[in-house]
Amino acid sequence: MSVKQAVLSQFQLVAKEQKKRLAPLSDDLVLLDSGLDSLCVAIVVARLEDALGVDPFGTAADGDFPVTVGDFVKLYEDAAR
Amino acid sequence: MPPADDRSLWRRVGAAGWLTERALRSADGDVMLETLAHRSSLGGALERLRGRSVLIATRDQLPAALALIELDGVARRLVLATPDLPAEHLAYVTETAEIEAVVTDGPLPEVVTSRVSTTVMGTTVLEAPRARSVGSEWILLTSGTTGPPKMVVHTLASLTDPITPGGPVGAPAVWSTFYDIRRYGGLQIFLRAMVGGGSLVLSSATEATGDFLTRAGGSGVTHISGTPSHWRRALMSPSARAIGPRYVRLSGEIADQAVLDRLRDGYPHASLGHAFASTEAGVAFEVDDGRAGFPAARIGQPGSVELTIVDDSLRIRSGRTATRYLGAGAPPLRDADGFVDTGDMVERRGDRYYFVGRRDGIINVGGLKVHPEEVEAVINAHPRVRVSVVRTRRSPITGALVVADVMPSEEADAAGAAATTLELEVLQRCRESLARHKVPAAITVVPSLAMTAGGKLVRARA
Numbered sequence: 001m002s003v004k005q006a007v008l009s010q011f012q013l014v015a016k017e018q019k020k021r022l023a024p025l026s027d028d029l030v031l032l033d034s035g036l037d038s039l040c041v042a043i044v045v046a047r048l049e050d051a052l053g054v055d056p057f058g059t060a061a062d063g064d065f066p067v068t069v070g071d072f073v074k075l076y077e078d079a080a081r
Numbered sequence: 082m083p084p085a086d087d088r089s090l091w092r093r094v095g096a097a098g099w100l101t102e103r104a105l106r107s108a109d110g111d112v113m114l115e116t117l118a119h120r121s122s123l124g125g126a127l128e129r130l131r132g133r134s135v136l137i138a139t140r141d142q143l144p145a146a147l148a149l150i151e152l153d154g155v156a157r158r159l160v161l162a163t164p165d166l167p168a169e170h171l172a173y174v175t176e177t178a179e180i181e182a183v184v185t186d187g188p189l190p191e192v193v194t195s196r197v198s199t200t201v202m203g204t205t206v207l208e209a210p211r212a213r214s215v216g217s218e219w220i221l222l223t224s225g226t227t228g229p230p231k232m233v234v235h236t237l238a239s240l241t242d243p244i245t246p247g248g249p250v251g252a253p254a255v256w257s258t259f260y261d262i263r264r265y266g267g268l269q270i271f272l273r274a275m276v277g278g279g280s281l282v283l284s285s286a287t288e289a290t291g292d293f294l295t296r297a298g299g300s301g302v303t304h305i306s307g308t309p310s311h312w313r314r315a316l317m318s319p320s321a322r323a324i325g326p327r328y329v330r331l332s333g334e335i336a337d338q339a340v341l342d343r344l345r346d347g348y349p350h351a352s353l354g355h356a357f358a359s360t361e362a363g364v365a366f367e368v369d370d371g372r373a374g375f376p377a378a379r380i381g382q383p384g385s386v387e388l389t390i391v392d393d394s395l396r397i398r399s400g401r402t403a404t405r406y407l408g409a410g411a412p413p414l415r416d417a418d419g420f421v422d423t424g425d426m427v428e429r430r431g432d433r434y435y436f437v438g439r440r441d442g443i444i445n446v447g448g449l450k451v452h453p454e455e456v457e458a459v460i461n462a463h464p465r466v467r468v469s470v471v472r473t474r475r476s477p478i479t480g481a482l483v484v485a486d487v488m489p490s491e492e493a494d495a496a497g498a499a500a501t502t503l504e505l506e507v508l509q510r511c512r513e514s515l516a517r518h519k520v521p522a523a524i525t526v527v528p529s530l531a532m533t534a535g536g537k538l539v540r541a542r543a
Contacts, residue, residue, distance in 0.1 A: 018517065032291060038313070065317045066317060067318065
């Protein structure tokens, strides 16, 4: 599974578990408009850390927090490299 | 005129100047502070509230803010209900604080109305605020280990002690906070704006982060505060650039280096500070060097705020701490030397101390407290669970998440498909009976859990 697929499938899984309605995922969808709240995103990040072994949020880094789904995926793609 | 007069919040609001230009701004509308000089927000009831113990239990923050400004120095006691206070605890609060009147903007449960004689709806009528006469107690609520909230006694003096008078500036500061002002962190910002000569943009529980940022930006916010979780969420909003503050403040949770770095990059023109404060201990210190943790040299330093570490837990003595808890049988709030034990555990690395979690194991999920025991009780009620330990897992988004280790009653359940089934069943149980933030983000079935020599479960610190 590609990093992107891993990320998107966690979005869907956590949305289902948390009974949140997930907006159709696209690269330019704003994360805060995706239907996932902070708790959902926190769970996604924890699961991805377990699955991919990276935590791009927790490490001090330059650059901005991801705003869109595309930014979020890219953060993990870069970290997994 | 008694000295208390000059120290009342309304007098200090006025003494800070700029009254005609300053406002309290909410999602539903603005109130210019100057209008309070001519008319009361309390529907003609101000005189009836003199010397009374008053509960401020409003749905919205704005009427609470106005009531605080008008009633400090008038009421004997001001009790500030938090927005999420369950109705069943309102009765306890009313009883314990000997409430005689309630300021509200909506219906109240019968448990409260049956006890009080005066209910004030927050409607505006003409009435000039009268001379002030008493030093009011301010009672803040904070969640207890179990059951009713702890009622923490402050005064306007202890609450405003951390506020240093700002130098002359070209225009009044515009403060804002993601917090609700009925919690200590938000109340600090409210008071900073009020006694420091500024305006305040109030947040709203029903407003999306992006909309709030846009509204704050539109009001020209210059100083803004929130928890690290608030800020992480803000930085993920396209509206993060709607504000251009001069001062960005974090408090209420551990500020890690990642969020500090991102705020520095996101708001390069702002000075960045993280404060350590709690309802009981007040504001202990503010760190403005952009680094996580705080300088080790701060411990033991003489001054108006003294810090000491006992058994790895931070203790604070200052004029900013609360004096006591309200209620018969409440534990002492300060130790014999006048220090407040924060229960926040610190660890020294090099020349700095870092917060590493709570002694009582309380997990702070994005500013919401979780008592591990409450979650464990739900898990342990599952017939195939022998015992469980609920722990914190660091989260770069919400600061912490709840996770659980579960030891099954039967060895056969400890591995394989049986373990997976048990995990799912326990999770289902938690979802049915716990608030979302208390439900473990991960459950791990383990063959055994470590015990101390005394037979207690070992709780690893965060």
